[in-house]
Amino acid sequence: MINVYIDEFTPCLKDYETGDIIETEVIRIKRKSFLSKFNQKNGWYTNWAKLLDENEVYALVIKGTVDIQGMVACKPIDDYCAVYISWMCAAPQNNTMISTTKKYTGVGGHLFAIAIDKSLEYGYGGAVTGNAADKELVTHYCNVFGAQHLGLLHPYQIFIDEVNASKIKEVYDYEWTDEEL
Numbered sequence: 001m002i003n004v005y006i007d008e009f010t011p012c013l014k015d016y017e018t019g020d021i022i023e024t025e026v027i028r029i030k031r032k033s034f035l036s037k038f039n040q041k042n043g044w045y046t047n048w049a050k051l052l053d054e055n056e057v058y059a060l061v062i063k064g065t066v067d068i069q070g071m072v073a074c075k076p077i078d079d080y081c082a083v084y085i086s087w088m089c090a091a092p093q094n095n096t097m098i099s100t101t102k103k104y105t106g107v108g109g110h111l112f113a114i115a116i117d118k119s120l121e122y123g124y125g126g127a128v129t130g131n132a133a134d135k136e137l138v139t140h141y142c143n144v145f146g147a148q149h150l151g152l153l154h155p156y157q158i159f160i161d162e163v164n165a166s167k168i169k170e171v172y173d174y175e176w177t178d179e180e181l
Contacts (some may be wrong), residue, residue: 002088002134002158003045004070004108005096006144011173013062013069013104022104023063024174026114028056029071029181038071043092043099048073055086056118059181060110060174066181069094071109074115076122077129080158081118085130090114106172112145115170116165126165132156 008014013022029035035049035057048071051057056074062069073087090107092098116126131154132138138156141147146164150157160168 001045001133001140002085002130002137003097004088004090004111004145005137005140006108006112007102008105009109009171010106011171013060013106013110016102016105023065024069024110025061025177026117026174027059027061027066027177027179027181029059030057031181034181037067041172042055043095044071045089046087048087051087056080058114058118060107060114063175069104070111072111072114074118074128074130077119080127080129081124082129083122083124085128089117090132109168110172110174112160113168113174116160116169117176119146119165120169124170125162127160127162128165129157129159 012174032049038048040043051073055075057073059068060070070090074083074085077084088111093103094107115128119126119128138149141158147158150159
């Protein structure tokens with residue numbers, strides 16, 4: 001389930017109140033014990049620890065911290081020649097669907113860029129696919145990213161091809177860290 005809104009194209013995160021640019025890093029999370037605190041009860045939509053059974057989980061964090069601003073769970077699917085995004089969501093403080101204010105803008109686009117990076121790493125050219133949370137988000141991703149609405153295996157299935165993936169990657173700037181949680 002992909003449940004992020006692309007609010008702004010920013011190379012780094014942007015503080016919603018001050019406009020300050022905030023540098024970010026990506027951390028791979030491998031420990032279920034760490035992920036167990038990220039679940040439906042506290043605004044993360046799903047039990048992220050269970051996602052580790054079949055996915056790689058990555059967190060977008062403020063550089064030099066483990067202050068998580070969003071997460072993406074994804075896995076390579078050779079039959080699709082793409083990375084499948086199993087789950088993607090912004091941290092509750094960055095999600096206007098559950099919070100009245102937003103701490104940072106740019107989280108959603110960064111999460112897509114992380115999945116695109118993994119696609120490139122697996123040799124799929126940046127292609128990603130997944131299921132949007134609803135029809136409104138399908139339309140949003142098609143308009144903002146040039147995604148294609150497939151609707152084959154799921155009514156809200158989208159696909160971002162290599163050309164549009166490269167356009168997304170041109171915008172977002174973050175560092176991969178060797179640190180794992």
